Structure formats: C-alpha cells, structure tokens
Amino acid sequence: MKKPTIPQKDPYKVKVEKDKTYFWCVCGLTQKQPICDGSHSKP
C-alpha cells in the first residue's frame, strides 16, 4: 500500500472570498496547499 502524503499536520489559515468555490485537496499532492491544483490526476 502506498504511503499517504501529509504536507502539514497543523491547520491552514486561508483567506477566501464570498460566493467563490474552493476545492480542498484530499490527496496531499497539490503545490497550493490546502487547495486542489489538479495534481491528483497526474500520473
């Protein structure tokens, strides 16, 4: 089984804008933690 990618074990402080949709990275591979950048679908 592949080891999980854990970029940080502490909470992230993120500024967000009202009515904008954000996708939380659940794979740990994004370069824009904690927001998904599409890295999960790269081979």
Ligand code: FES
């Ligand atoms: S869910 Fe992690 S990069 Fe998309």
